[in-house]
Amino acid sequence: MSTHRTPNRDVAVIATSQTPSYRHFDGPEPVMIMRCVNDLLAETGLERKDLEFTIAGSCDYLSGLPFAFVSNIDGVGAWPPVYESHVEMDGAWALFEAWLRLQLGDIDVALVIGSGKSSPGRPREVFPLQTDPYVMAPLGLDPVSLAGIQARGLIEAGKGSERAFAEVVSRSRRDALANPNAQVAVDRSVDSLLAEPYFSSPLRLHDLPPISDGAAALILAAGDRARELTSHPVWIRGMDHRIESHHPGLRDLTTSVSTAAAAAGAGVQDGPVDVAELSVTYSHEELILRAALGLGDDVSVNPSGGPLAGHPIMATGLVRVIEVADRIMAGGAGRGVAHASSGPVLQQNLVCVLEGAA
Amino acid sequence: MPDLDIEFTLEYPYTRTTGPVLGPFLTGLRDGRILGVRCGSRVLCPPLEYDPDTFATLDPDFVEVGPGGVVTGWTWVSSPTTKHPFDHPFAFALIRLDGADTPIAHAVDAGSPDAVSTGMRVVARYRGERVGAITDVYFVPEASAGPAQVIEPGTEPVRLTTHLIGLQISEPLQPARKRFALGLLDGKIIGQRSPATGKVYVPSRGYDHMARVEMTEADDVEIPALGAVSSFTVITPVRYYGQMETEPYIRASILLDGADSPIYGVDVRDTPVEAFRVGLRVRAVWRPVGERDVTGFDNRQGGNWEQVIERWEPTGEPDVDPARLQEYVF
Numbered sequence: 001m002s003t004h005r006t007p008n009r010d011v012a013v014i015a016t017s018q019t020p021s022y023r024h025f026d027g028p029e030p031v032m033i034m035r036c037v038n039d040l041l042a043e044t045g046l047e048r049k050d051l052e053f054t055i056a057g058s059c060d061y062l063s064g065l066p067f068a069f070v071s072n073i074d075g076v077g078a079w080p081p082v083y084e085s086h087v088e089m090d091g092a093w094a095l096f097e098a099w100l101r102l103q104l105g106d107i108d109v110a111l112v113i114g115s116g117k118s119s120p121g122r123p124r125e126v127f128p129l130q131t132d133p134y135v136m137a138p139l140g141l142d143p144v145s146l147a148g149i150q151a152r153g154l155i156e157a158g159k160g161s162e163r164a165f166a167e168v169v170s171r172s173r174r175d176a177l178a179n180p181n182a183q184v185a186v187d188r189s190v191d192s193l194l195a196e197p198y199f200s201s202p203l204r205l206h207d208l209p210p211i212s213d214g215a216a217a218l219i220l221a222a223g224d225r226a227r228e229l230t231s232h233p234v235w236i237r238g239m240d241h242r243i244e245s246h247h248p249g250l251r252d253l254t255t256s257v258s259t260a261a262a263a264a265g266a267g268v269q270d271g272p273v274d275v276a277e278l279s280v281t282y283s284h285e286e287l288i289l290r291a292a293l294g295l296g297d298d299v300s301v302n303p304s305g306g307p308l309a310g311h312p313i314m315a316t317g318l319v320r321v322i323e324v325a326d327r328i329m330a331g332g333a334g335r336g337v338a339h340a341s342s343g344p345v346l347q348q349n350l351v352c353v354l355e356g357a358a
Numbered sequence: 359m360p361d362l363d364i365e366f367t368l369e370y371p372y373t374r375t376t377g378p379v380l381g382p383f384l385t386g387l388r389d390g391r392i393l394g395v396r397c398g399s400r401v402l403c404p405p406l407e408y409d410p411d412t413f414a415t416l417d418p419d420f421v422e423v424g425p426g427g428v429v430t431g432w433t434w435v436s437s438p439t440t441k442h443p444f445d446h447p448f449a450f451a452l453i454r455l456d457g458a459d460t461p462i463a464h465a466v467d468a469g470s471p472d473a474v475s476t477g478m479r480v481v482a483r484y485r486g487e488r489v490g491a492i493t494d495v496y497f498v499p500e501a502s503a504g505p506a507q508v509i510e511p512g513t514e515p516v517r518l519t520t521h522l523i524g525l526q527i528s529e530p531l532q533p534a535r536k537r538f539a540l541g542l543l544d545g546k547i548i549g550q551r552s553p554a555t556g557k558v559y560v561p562s563r564g565y566d567h568m569a570r571v572e573m574t575e576a577d578d579v580e581i582p583a584l585g586a587v588s589s590f591t592v593i594t595p596v597r598y599y600g601q602m603e604t605e606p607y608i609r610a611s612i613l614l615d616g617a618d619s620p621i622y623g624v625d626v627r628d629t630p631v632e633a634f635r636v637g638l639r640v641r642a643v644w645r646p647v648g649e650r651d652v653t654g655f656d657n658r659q660g661g662n663w664e665q666v667i668e669r670w671e672p673t674g675e676p677d678v679d680p681a682r683l684q685e686y687v688f
Contacts, residue, residue, distance in 0.1 A: 148435075152431060200434070
């Protein structure tokens with residue numbers, strides 16, 4: 001059932017940029033952001049002062065640098081001052097805030113950034129800190145282990161199999177061979193993947209994403225300003241995000257009701273879906289997300305390779321939006337769905353519907 | 359060439375109040391009992407202060423659950439992290455304790471994945487030393503559980519819980535930062551001149567943040583270890599976790615000659631506070647070559663200057679007009 005309401009103001013992605021996913025980027029995080037911002041300004045002809053609102057998503061815990069989000073502004077340029085905001089979340093949530101901000105109608109152009117350097121730290125030890133601080137975090141209960149529990153639940157519910165997970169990995173990393181920004185791109189047969197040992201059973205190491213550094217950014221513009229700045233605006237037709245309990249024991253881990261609710265709010269089923277880029281951080285999640293989004297087997301999912309090919313945490317979700325927007329801009333797709341996720345076992349989910357010229 | 363990789367542990371000590379539901383729950387764990395809370399016709403464990411469906415506040419009505427229970431989901435952790443309850447492989451599982459309707463996520467010390475399955479029975483085991491934390495307990499397969507434990511209860515309710523988090527960080531010094539650090543070992547202060555604006559930054563971040571231009575080794579310049587105090591503060595230490603200082607000391611910013619950004623966080627111990635002032639001309643007195651240590655410099659902007667420069671001594675030159683230093687405070 002669609003609960004979608006048309007936004008007051010048409011807002012479009014008018015330009016996108018992303019760095020490759022690096023296993024280790026030998027430089028500061030602001031440099032990765034700077035490369036994206038400089039790309040976007042060159043592509044649109046806009047100047048720094050034309051970016052009326054800037055917002056970034058990043059996480060200081062990742063690189064262990066308190067106030068890293070402040071130095072990240074170096075990559076944008078702190079002068080002249082503009083409306084500036086930050087979310088300690090994936091850049092897809094920064095996109096959500098920017099989209100809402102443009103609905104107010106007083107400004108027309110916004111810059112959205114997502115960036116992260118996971119390489120200096122140990123993500124499996126960082127991310128338990130976002131779980132319940134009394135009954136989960138002290139156990140070091142990490143997203144990889146919770147993903148293993150979810151994957152086994154899927155198998156035992158008859159909704160998945162180790163072979164189905166390996167098929168996601170094989171296809172994603174093969175598709176990534178055509179993605180110049182991919183970190184892990186390889187042609188591996190399903191049988192050879194299934195011969196590998198378990199890491200967090202029933203998941204194998206290849207069912208997990210790589211550890212990545214990277215950044216992504218895009219420019220949003222509203223209405224006529226968007227049409228003036230590009231001949232190929234990609235319109236945001238709907239966007240919604242929902243969250244579930246942080247106690248995994250209170251959820252049915254074999255489904256994603258928050259993704260389904262966000263999809264209804266964003267209007268996924270109101271038209272055809274030519275392409276979908278989903279935050280499939282662990283291979284089995286693709287099965288859950290396809291079902292929650294109502295995507296048939298005919299829908300191309302993660303033609304970029306998805307997060308299994310590169311996972312710059314805090315940019316991963318925004319990269320999904322960019323991959324869909326790029327395909328629409330290039331004319332290869334008319335309407336697409338981007339999905340971002342936050343928290344262990346798909347706790348919080350964002351869905352964005354994008355469409356080319358209407 | 360010295361090893362300039364950075365290794366540090368970022369620690370935050372958290373102390374939290376436990377509240378009306380988790381307080382009794384954690385007190386129970388210390389005393390060898392597991393408590394759930396009634397929520398309508400259900401019993402929730404771990405207990406919540408609210409009904410997870412309606413979010414209405416629950417009037418806490420505790421029920422002892424366990425110590426046995428059923429595994430409803432699990433994974434085998436073949437490669438534990440340093441934060442896990444065991445340093446050997448184990449299972450993380452969802453466990454529905456006897457008398458509870460919702461499962462709790464916890465660790466099962468089972469020896470082998472072959473010993474774990476959905477539907478198997480497990481039983482709680484308590485650590486010898488218990489502090490009122492979720493880590494006071496773990497689970498083992500009921501089939502291989504030893505004799506029942508005798509747990510000596512504590513006296514006071516658990517009202518506070520502490521959690522020291524520590525994040526292990528390791529990374530190489532970034533290229534511009536590394537050349538800067540190597541320069542210090544050699545008695546040189548290396549900055550970078552922006553090809554866009556001509557401004558000289560020291561230490562350089564590897565880019566001009568005003569012009570958004572990256573810089574390379576070709577932009578490196580040597581700066582004299584001589585300049586003027588552009589700002590300072592007197593710090594009176596207060597006690598907090600990790601504080602090593604006991605006496606007041608000065609932290610200063612110094613604008614080196616020819617630079618457009620001050621070095622800051624410079625530790626000053628030997629110039630009396632009364633004699634210290636903005637505009638004072640100072641020069642570096644380097645530590646002997648073998649005693650210079652750059653391990654206090656990481657990829658942040660500051661660093662432990664005192665580990666390479668023993669002190670900054672007044673040159674005796676006339677002061678710089680403080681008005682000329684106003685743009686170089688920090």
